Amino acid sequence: MDLKVAKNGPLRGTVIITSSNSQTIRGVVFGSLAEGVSEIKNPLKSADTMASVNGCRALGAKIDISDDKNWIIEGVKGKPRNPEKPLDLANSGTSLNLITGVVSLGDFEVVLDGDESLRKRPVQPLLNALNILGVKGASLNADGCPPIRVQGKIKGGRTKVDGISSQFVSSLLISTPLAEKETEIEVANIHEVPYIEMTLQWLDEQKIRYERNNDFTFFGMKGKQNYKPFKKNIPGDWSSATFLLVAGAITESDILLKGLDVNDIQGDKIVVEHLKKMGADIKIEKEGIRVKGGKLRGAELDLNSTPDALPALAVLGCFAEGTTRLYNVAHARIKETDRIKVMTEELSRMNADVKETRDGMVINRRDLKGAEVNGHHDHRVIMALSLAGIIARGTTKINTAEAVDVTFPGFVELMRTTGANMKMEG
Numbered sequence: 001m002d003l004k005v006a007k008n009g010p011l012r013g014t015v016i017i018t019s020s021n022s023q024t025i026r027g028v029v030f031g032s033l034a035e036g037v038s039e040i041k042n043p044l045k046s047a048d049t050m051a052s053v054n055g056c057r058a059l060g061a062k063i064d065i066s067d068d069k070n071w072i073i074e075g076v077k078g079k080p081r082n083p084e085k086p087l088d089l090a091n092s093g094t095s096l097n098l099i100t101g102v103v104s105l106g107d108f109e110v111v112l113d114g115d116e117s118l119r120k121r122p123v124q125p126l127l128n129a130l131n132i133l134g135v136k137g138a139s140l141n142a143d144g145c146p147p148i149r150v151q152g153k154i155k156g157g158r159t160k161v162d163g164i165s166s167q168f169v170s171s172l173l174i175s176t177p178l179a180e181k182e183t184e185i186e187v188a189n190i191h192e193v194p195y196i197e198m199t200l201q202w203l204d205e206q207k208i209r210y211e212r213n214n215d216f217t218f219f220g221m222k223g224k225q226n227y228k229p230f231k232k233n234i235p236g237d238w239s240s241a242t243f244l245l246v247a248g249a250i251t252e253s254d255i256l257l258k259g260l261d262v263n264d265i266q267g268d269k270i271v272v273e274h275l276k277k278m279g280a281d282i283k284i285e286k287e288g289i290r291v292k293g294g295k296l297r298g299a300e301l302d303l304n305s306t307p308d309a310l311p312a313l314a315v316l317g318c319f320a321e322g323t324t325r326l327y328n329v330a331h332a333r334i335k336e337t338d339r340i341k342v343m344t345e346e347l348s349r350m351n352a353d354v355k356e357t358r359d360g361m362v363i364n365r366r367d368l369k370g371a372e373v374n375g376h377h378d379h380r381v382i383m384a385l386s387l388a389g390i391i392a393r394g395t396t397k398i399n400t401a402e403a404v405d406v407t408f409p410g411f412v413e414l415m416r417t418t419g420a421n422m423k424m425e426g
Contacts, residue, residue, distance in 0.1 A: 001426045003382065003401035003412065005389025007370070010293070011253035011418040015244055017236035017260055019044040021407045022094060022195065024234050026202055028052040029098050029174060031073030032061035033080075033105075036229030040071040043234050047406045051092035051114075055099045058083040059106070078105060078178045078226055086111035086147070091336065091377075091406050093121050096146065097167035100126055101175035104135045104154040111140070113147035117336050117377055123148055125162035126171055132159040133176070133183065156181030156223050164331050166192035169216075170199040177208050177225040185219040191331045194267025194305050201265050205230065235261040238268035239308045240408045241289075243383045245271060246312045247415070248291035249280040250319040250391050255418055258288040267305045274301050274313065278320055298322035303329035303360065307339075310361070311384030314343045317363030318352045319391055330359040336378040336406075346373040346385055350392055370394030379406040386415070386422055 024044045029052065031038035043049065045068060053063050060081035062074040080102055087103075089096040089112060096112060100123065103110050113119070124144030127137035134155030140147045156179035161168050169187055173196070176183035190196075196216055203210065206227055211220035236259035248255040262269065262284060272282055272289070278299045281292040298320045303310055310332045317324030332339040344356040349371045353364040370392045375382035377400045389396030401424060404411045412424055 001402045001424050003375070003386055003398040004423055004425055005386050005396045005398070006421040007393055008251060008390040008419070008421050011247060011251050011255055011420060013418040014256040014258060015414055015418065016258045017241045017244070018408060018410070019234040020237040020266060021046060021048050021239065022198060022266070024049045025052045025092070025094050025098065026199065027232055027234060028056055028063070028073065029102060030202055030206070030227055031230070032056035032059065032063070032075050033078050033102065033178070034075035034227040034229045035077040036075060038073045038075065038229040039231040040073065041231065041233040042069060043071050044237065046409050047090060048092040048095065051090040052095040052099065055087050055089055055095055056102070058087055059102060075227070075229070080106040082106060082108035083110055086113050089114045089118060091115050091117050093118065093336070094167055096121070097123060097126055097165070097171045098174060100130070100137070100148070100150060101171035103150050104130050104152045104175055105178055107153045109149060109151040111147055111149050119146050121145055122334055125164065126168040129159045129161035129168065129172060129185070130154065133157050133179065154179045156183040158184040160186040160188060163187040163190035165334065166195035169196050173199050173203060173219065173221070176221040177203070177210070177223070179223045181223045183221040183223065185221065187217045187219070190216055191304055192267065192307065194265060198265045235264045237407070238264070238266040238271065242268055242271045242309050242312045243387060243411070245275055245282070245291050246316050247387050247390060247420070249275050249293060249296060250316060250387065252293040253418070254290070254292050256288050256290045260289060268309055270306055271309050271313070274299070275316070278316065296320035298324040298365070300325045300327065302327060303332070307332040307335065308380055310339055311343050311380045312387060314347060314354065314361055314363060315384050315387045317361070318347065318354070318366065318368055318388065321365050324363045325360065327357070327360040337376045337381060339378070339381060342376050342378065342381055343384065346381070347388060349373050350388055350396065368392035370396040372397045375400040375403060377403045379403045379408065383408065383411055389422065390420060
């Protein structure tokens, strides 16, 4: 499908941000491994989270999602069953990596696969780390990407993992407490620390025994532990909120965002500080977070902890006076797409003054022009380009727009409630 966007005036209104994708997937995984019945309140139902639900169901968890506001999960007591067929994780990299750790707990062989996009996502660093711990994991096409074959059972020991993706680290942190022996994990090239902290928060709530150093490069995990059933409310998604925050900042708008927890561990909440640094009028009120449009100025932003924010902040840079530099975010190249390359190419089609660097982008203010651009089946690229369309002269058409449902179903409808001139076609 195509998303058609026309230049917009002020945006107004109150929006409720959808629940966290990352927290929902963790809830599904922890609930599936627990002994007993867990409840996930206010989950996000998206293509990404359904990939985790389907994967965990295939491994024996009983998951009832008939109530959109309260998912019930009966876990497998740390012992996943042998699935009847390969696991299809669709487009969900988080589900792929975390469930790779889950299947390593079983004494069987399983293939994990996904769509064309997921087949380009590297997973070899995780397989290397698991193989040292007694697992037999390999990429079937010998390219370090899915489809992968994993044969457990994880035993424990001492291993090392490349932290270019926090998901590799989180996968080990979730699976190793259930291993037979203690595990020591050394992390090199660490990135996306807030997502590791998110996983550790779940472990702390489960009273899992572990040690770590201050810079998250070493973890010592006790073996033969177990997960207990829980009830947990999922907070709003700061990664999704980024698009509404940027939309309000680049237009003469007044938008109130509800459903966000300013104390949640999610790393993308720092986007509020990035926007303030660039001159945006953002206030945390009793009812929520209010963003108003205003004159923006360029800034240098370190996005190492928040690579998902790069597409939206690249659009923000096109609107800010002077130069904006996004840096220390080379790992944005191994998401659904090489987001640095893709955003540089597509914004250039819209007359942006943008240059690709090794670890980010440099953007100078320039008026944008509507164009036909490629969404590359990447939900965050599509949503970011829709923001560019709001401030571009003329009309912008973005293909593969159905991919927004991966993490933000209802994005277009939500934007339209604020007055955004956009609609799906085809």
